Amino acid sequence: MSVLIVGSIAIDDIRTPAAHYPDLLGGSASYAALSASYFAPVSLVGIVGTDFPQRYLDLFRSRKIDLNGLEIANGKTFRWAGEYEADMNKRQTLHVELNVFETFRPRLPSGYESIPIVLLGNISPELQAHVLSQTHRPRFVVADTMDLWIMTTRQELLELLPRVDLLVLNDSEARQFTEEDNLIRAGRAVLALGPRYVAIKKGEHGCILLSQDRFFSCGAYPLETVQDPTGAGDTFAGGLAGYLSGQNKAEVTFDDLKRAVVHGSLMASFCVEAFSVQRMVGLSEKEISQRYDSFVAMSHF
Amino acid sequence: MSVLIVGSIAIDDIRTPAAHYPDLLGGSASYAALSASYFAPVSLVGIVGTDFPQRYLDLFRSRKIDLNGLEIANGKTFRWAGEYEADMNKRQTLHVELNVFETFRPRLPSGYESIPIVLLGNISPELQAHVLSQTHRPRFVVADTMDLWIMTTRQELLELLPRVDLLVLNDSEARQFTEEDNLIRAGRAVLALGPRYVAIKKGEHGCILLSQDRFFSCGAYPLETVQDPTGAGDTFAGGLAGYLSGQNKAEVTFDDLKRAVVHGSLMASFCVEAFSVQRMVGLSEKEISQRYDSFVAMSHF
Numbered sequence: 001m002s003v004l005i006v007g008s009i010a011i012d013d014i015r016t017p018a019a020h021y022p023d024l025l026g027g028s029a030s031y032a033a034l035s036a037s038y039f040a041p042v043s044l045v046g047i048v049g050t051d052f053p054q055r056y057l058d059l060f061r062s063r064k065i066d067l068n069g070l071e072i073a074n075g076k077t078f079r080w081a082g083e084y085e086a087d088m089n090k091r092q093t094l095h096v097e098l099n100v101f102e103t104f105r106p107r108l109p110s111g112y113e114s115i116p117i118v119l120l121g122n123i124s125p126e127l128q129a130h131v132l133s134q135t136h137r138p139r140f141v142v143a144d145t146m147d148l149w150i151m152t153t154r155q156e157l158l159e160l161l162p163r164v165d166l167l168v169l170n171d172s173e174a175r176q177f178t179e180e181d182n183l184i185r186a187g188r189a190v191l192a193l194g195p196r197y198v199a200i201k202k203g204e205h206g207c208i209l210l211s212q213d214r215f216f217s218c219g220a221y222p223l224e225t226v227q228d229p230t231g232a233g234d235t236f237a238g239g240l241a242g243y244l245s246g247q248n249k250a251e252v253t254f255d256d257l258k259r260a261v262v263h264g265s266l267m268a269s270f271c272v273e274a275f276s277v278q279r280m281v282g283l284s285e286k287e288i289s290q291r292y293d294s295f296v297a298m299s300h301f
Numbered sequence: 302m303s304v305l306i307v308g309s310i311a312i313d314d315i316r317t318p319a320a321h322y323p324d325l326l327g328g329s330a331s332y333a334a335l336s337a338s339y340f341a342p343v344s345l346v347g348i349v350g351t352d353f354p355q356r357y358l359d360l361f362r363s364r365k366i367d368l369n370g371l372e373i374a375n376g377k378t379f380r381w382a383g384e385y386e387a388d389m390n391k392r393q394t395l396h397v398e399l400n401v402f403e404t405f406r407p408r409l410p411s412g413y414e415s416i417p418i419v420l421l422g423n424i425s426p427e428l429q430a431h432v433l434s435q436t437h438r439p440r441f442v443v444a445d446t447m448d449l450w451i452m453t454t455r456q457e458l459l460e461l462l463p464r465v466d467l468l469v470l471n472d473s474e475a476r477q478f479t480e481e482d483n484l485i486r487a488g489r490a491v492l493a494l495g496p497r498y499v500a501i502k503k504g505e506h507g508c509i510l511l512s513q514d515r516f517f518s519c520g521a522y523p524l525e526t527v528q529d530p531t532g533a534g535d536t537f538a539g540g541l542a543g544y545l546s547g548q549n550k551a552e553v554t555f556d557d558l559k560r561a562v563v564h565g566s567l568m569a570s571f572c573v574e575a576f577s578v579q580r581m582v583g584l585s586e587k588e589i590s591q592r593y594d595s596f597v598a599m600s601h602f
Binding site: 205206224 | 388482483484485486489503505506507509511515516517518519520521523524525526527556559560562563595597598599600601602
C-alpha cells in the first residue's frame with residue numbers, strides 16, 4: 001500500500017571549504033519521499049515555485065513518486081543556504097528564503113485522504129495537523145519534528161501528539177522537549193504526551209524506539225566518513241514509513257516497527273555517504289538487502 | 302575454565318548530596334572479579350593491606366573467588382574518595398591514597414600461569430605487562446585501560462597492545478588515544494596498534510566491538526535512573542571475560558565475543574543500579590537470564 005508524505009521541498013546551496021554546490025534538491029519531503037520510494041508507492045504533498053528545475057520533477061518521477069499533490073505556485077521555491085566546516089559535522093545556516101512555502105496550505109487531491117500510512121515530515125505542527133485533518137483514519141501516522149517547532153510552536157505540537165502513532169525526533173530535541181536528561185525518561189515523557197511510540201535518533205549512536213512496555217535499540221551503520229549529514233533524519237523517517245507501507249499489514253506491531261527503524265537507519269546511512277540526495281537515486285535492491293544483512297550481523301548475537 | 306583477573310582492590314568513600322558511604326569495597330579487580338564469578342571460576346590477583354575488612358574477604362569467598370593470588374601486605378589498603386553531584390553523573394575525586402598498592406609487584410601463584418583467559422583489569426600497562434609475562438600463552442587476553450594511562454604511560458600501553466587480544470576502553474579515551482573524532486576510525490586506529498579486537502564503551506549508548514573485518518553494536522539496557530556508575534566499566538570487562546571462560550571453547554570467535562560483550566553490558570546494567578558492588582552480590586541465575594532475554598528482545602529484529 002502507498003504512503004502519503006508531506007513536508008518541505010527546497011533548493012539548497014551548500015558550501016564546503018573545498019567546493020560550492022548550488023541548486024541542490026533539498027527539503028524534508030524530498031529526502032523522505034525518495035527514501036520511501038524504495039519500499040512503497042509514494043504520494044508527495046508539497047509546494048515548489050515555477051523556478052523548480054524540471055530535472056528534479058523528472059527525478060521524483062523516475063522513482064515513480066505520485067506528484068498529484070505537488071503544487072507548482074507562482075513565485076520562487078523555498079531556498080536554503082548553508083556552509084559546512086572541514087569535518088562536515090558543523091553546519092551554519094547562511095540564508096533562508098521561504099518564498100512560496102510561506103503560504104503553503106495544502107489541499108489533499110482526491111484519493112489521498114484514504115492512504116493508510118501518513119508521514120508528516122518536518123514542517124510546522126500546525127501544517128502537519130492541517131494535512132492530518134483531511135485524512136480518513138489512517139492506519140499509522142508518523143510525525144517528524146525539530147528544535148525550531150519545539151521552541152516556537154510547542155502548544156501546536158502538544159495538540160498534534162495524541163493524533164500521532166509515532167513521533168520521531170533526535171536526542172537533543174527529546175531532552176529539550178521534555179527537560180529530562182536521561183533519554184529513557186525523556187522517551188517515556190514523550191509517550192505520556194500522546195503518541196503510542198517514540199523513536200529517538202542519536203546520530204552515530206543509532207536510534208532507540210520506545211512504547212509503554214517495549215524497547216528497541218538500533219546501532220548506526222559504521223561509517224568512517226560522513227560526506228553530508230543534510231537530510232539524514234528525513235531519510236530515516238521516509239525509509240521507516242515506506243517500509244511500513246510496503247508491508248501491507250492490517251495492523252502495525254512493535255516487531256514491524258523494529259524492522260521499520262532498521263530500514264530507516266540503513267537508508268540514512270546511504271544518505272550521508274554523498275551530497276544532497278545523490279545517494280538516494282539509483283540504489284539497487286541488492287545494495288539495500290546487503291546493508292540490511294549488515295544490520296542483522298551487527299545487531300544479532 | 303577459569304579466568305585470571307588482576308587489578309586494583311580499594312576501599313572507597315563516596316559522598317552524595319544526601320548521604321556519605323564510607324568503607325565501600327571498590328577497585329577494578331573487585332568489580333571485575335565479582336562480575337566474572339557468575340560465569341566462571343575466578344582467580345584474583347591483587348593486593349590489600351592488613352586493614353582490609355574481613356567481610357570483603359568473605360564476600361569474595363562467597364562468590365567462590367580463588368584468593369591465592371591476593372597479597373595481604375603490611376600497611377593500609379588503596380583508598381579512594383569521591384563526591385557525586387545530585388544527578389550521579391558528575392563525580393569529583395576528593396582523595397587518593399595508593400598505600401600498599403604503590404609497591405604492588407605480583408608474583409603469580411603456581412598454576413595461575415596456565416589459566417586460559419586473562420583479564421588485565423584497569424591498572425598501569427607496565428603492571429599489566431608484568432603479569433602477562435608470567436603467563437604461558439593464554440588462549441585470550443583482555444586488557445582494560447583508562448585516560449590516566451593513555452596520558453602518562455602511552456609508550457608502555459603501546460608496547461602492551463600487540464600482546465593483547467581485546468582492548469576495552471571508553472569512547473572519549475578511544476578518541477584521545479587515537480586523535481580520531483569518528484569512533485569507527487578511532488576503533489580501526491586502535492586495531493592498527495596490535496590488538497585483534499577493540500571494544501569501545503559508550504555509556505548510555507551501549508558499546509561497539511570491532512575486528513579488522515567485523516563489527517558489532519550492543520545497545521545499553523534502558524535504565525531510567527543510575528544510582529552509582531562507579532565500576533561499571535570494570536564490571537563490563539569482568540562479565541565479558543567471565544562469559545568467555547565459561548564457554549570452554551578451544552578458540553574464541555567473533556560470535557563468542559558478541560555474546561561476551563552482551564554479558565558484559567548486562568552485568569554493567571546491574572552494577573549501576575546500586576551503590577558500590579551491592580548489586581554484584583546475590584544476583585540469581587534467573588535475574589541474569591531474564592536480562593539476557595531483554596537484550597535479545599531489544600537488539601534482534
